[in-house]
Amino acid sequence: MLKFPEENPKELLKLFEEVYSNARIFYLLKTALDLNIFDYLDEFKSAEELARGLKTDPFLTEYILKILHKLGILEFKDNKYRNRGLANIYLRRDSEFNIITPLNYYFENIKNWENLKLILENKLKNKNESLGKMFSKVIKRMADECKCWELKKVLDYVSKYDEFKNAKKLLDLAGGHGLYAIGFSMLNENLKCYVFDLPEVIEETKKFIEKYNAKNVFTIAGDFYGDDIGSGYDIIFTSYNPGGKNPKIAKKVYDSLNKGGLFINKQFFLEVEENIMDYLNNMEWNFFRPKGLKKNKLRYTFEGDLKFSEYISYLKSIGFEILDIVDMSKLLDNEYYSSTKMIVAKKI
Ligand SMILES: C[S@@+](CC[C@H](N)C(=O)[O-])C[C@H]1O[C@@H](n2cnc3c(N)ncnc32)[C@H](O)[C@@H]1O
Structure with missing residues (x-):
């Protein structure tokens, strides 16, 4: 003592x-x-x-x-x-x-941290919901999140391209809520926009299309790994798509685009873990492994994904010219997006 x-x-x-x-x-x-x-x-x-x-x-x-x-x-x-x-x-x-729905997600998620011991011991029951059901919830949150800043910034950025101004047919691949497609259709009245997503999610997309009374926005239900994504597109846009770093999906996009068409791909490219925040977020990413989603260890990465530089080289190798690589932290004036890039590639 x-x-x-x-x-x-x-x-x-x-x-x-x-x-x-x-x-x-x-x-x-x-x-x-x-x-x-x-x-x-x-x-x-x-x-x-x-x-x-x-x-x-x-x-x-x-x-x-x-x-x-x-x-x-x-x-x-x-x-x-x-x-x-x-x-x-x-x-x-x-x-x-208002961003109350996305903010409430923190209060929902904290419950997993209260149960961390059970998760570590593999004793917490994995919610046995389908991928479509899970994403149907995710996209509602993402709609509220993007519509207050990111959506408008991206729409404005893309609409500067002549290829967009002259486009007739656009695909929003894994478009979820479809707000990007809806916004693009408002900026170019001659444009027919298609939102491709899983069947259960498309039911939610339709509600957004109705809400915004978007006459030129249509839906295609399917799985982009196995199903046909259509053809004759002048623009293929995709945002935070689990296939957005996958070479097979990039090739599928290339084949579906018209010559001179644009592939605009906004993705999170995390390659190194740097700080506690990264460790926490990556732990959370690994709490659950929904069936049908082949997750890698780092958050938002999946089996078969390429690293950023490999992905860019791959796009060039199949016939894309890289027009721009947008640092999203600059476009959105938000450091949180420091690993997010928007690639603008043209089919030559
Ligand atoms: C993270 S959300 C992104 C939604 C929207 N593009 C955005 O940026 O806000 C990922 C989207 O990919 C869709 N998705 C995931 N796997 C898919 C698959 N195999 N085929 C089609 N869509 C898929 C999900 O349903 C979801 O809408």
């Missing part, structure tokens, strides 16, 4: 204190979204006013507001709080650009 251990425990205590605080903030944000706090804060309100509206404890409600202010989500003036512009755009349910 009167002896000191060899090392001061402060480093370890600090680490736990820090991660515990981040976890508390995580659940505080979850609660703020669950209570739809941001729906109430389009105008300045005091903690008491908000607590009255929400029927919550005024004392704790005030702390939540203070913390949201310190996190940069709320403004504070004369003892009252209001959404910053960011919260109004992205965190209110009635905003066209």
Whole structure:
């Protein structure tokens, strides 16, 4: 008792204190979204006013507001709080650009981390859902995610090409929600757009086509590994497609394009693991192995995938000219996309 251990425990205590605080903030944000706090804060309100509206404890409600202010989500003036512009755009349910669905995905996913021991011991039952069912959920999240920034940036970028302006037929391969195809059809009225995806997913695509009343967007249900993807396309666009680094799919795309047509392929090309974030994300990627998806160890990579430089060489070898390689972190002004590239290749 009167002896000191060899090392001061402060480093370890600090680490736990820090991660515990981040976890508390995580659940505080979850609660703020669950209570739809941001729906109430389009105008300045005091903690008491908000607590009255929400029927919550005024004392704790005030702390939540203070913390949201310190996190940069709320403004504070004369003892009252209001959404910053960011919260109004992205965190209110009635905003066209709200990202509440994709954010809720974090709160859903954290449950796997609570069960990490069971996952490690292979004791957690793999959800036995089909690939189509799984992707039907994924694409709804991706639709909300992309429509507030990435979608418009990509549409604007692609629509600058003369090949796009003159195109008559476009394929959005593994298009999921179909928002890219829908957007392209709005930018070129002479364009017929086709969304190719798994049959179950296509049922969801149809709902998006209807929602946006997109008259020139059609669907093709199939599996791009085994089925015909059609022909005579002037543009084949594909985004975050599990076959997007696979040479067999690239060859299929080449054969389906008209001469002079463009292949625009936006993909995540992670080749090295650099930091804790990568390790965490790659662990998560390996938690479950849905049937029919041949995952490799690094996230978003699959059996048969080529590395970025190999993929580019392969495209050239089959007759594509590389017109551009877009660094998506620059296009989207977001470091998160540092491993994402959009390849623009022309069939010569
Ligand atoms: C990550 S999502 C990308 C959706 C959309 N392109 C985007 O960028 O937001 C991958 C898409 O690939 C589709 N997909 C996966 N495997 C497929 C296959 N074998 N044949 C056709 N589509 C497939 C999924 O259904 C899903 O829509």
